[in-house]
Amino acid sequence: MYAQYDGLIFDMDGTILDTEPTHRKAWDEVLGRYGMRFDLEAMIGLNGSPTWRIAQAVIELNQADLDPHQLAREKTDAVKAILLDTVQPLPLVEVVKEWYGRRPMSVGTGSESAIAEALLNHLDLRRYFTAVVAADHVKNHKPAPDTFLLCAELMGVSPAKCVVFEDADFGIQAARDAGMAAVDVRLL
Structure with missing residues (x-):
């Protein structure tokens, strides 16, 4: 898909x-x-x-x-x-596992990096991601595209060839402003 x-x-x-x-x-x-x-x-x-x-x-x-x-x-x-x-993983984590090793993946979050890294490590999910870009890594936060643009850069992928999975309007806007496709997980 x-x-x-x-x-x-x-x-x-x-x-x-x-x-x-x-x-x-x-x-x-x-x-x-x-x-x-x-x-x-x-x-x-x-x-x-x-x-x-x-x-x-x-x-x-x-x-x-x-x-x-x-x-x-x-x-x-x-x-x-x-x-x-x-905290528990949501069903979308199955997409992460399915695509692991097939495409580079990253996390672009409004959380602070200490929390994001601790959670992903605790749930043994950090290993799936090339990069984790958190609120303290960018100057302009969602709905600005900076978080997702930095994810693309760290993965070595053109923004136009990225898809973002989001559950918030600010994130959907950020993905679109970054020139990326967006999947609103609230609709899945």
């Missing part, structure tokens, strides 16, 4: 790993410390964004006087404490 592509790129959270419930639990825990709340629909709309950008939106919603980068660090620490014990 994907034989016409020379490289496969996968988003991580919500695409190959079921991390969303854990991320929400971590946000609940951290925001509870400050008596803050978040709008679930707004947060879902920010899927694919780096943690600090989500933190900034939450701070604005709550009209709080906090540093978004510090709040993001607290959330990342909370995620690390619970993530490895709770």
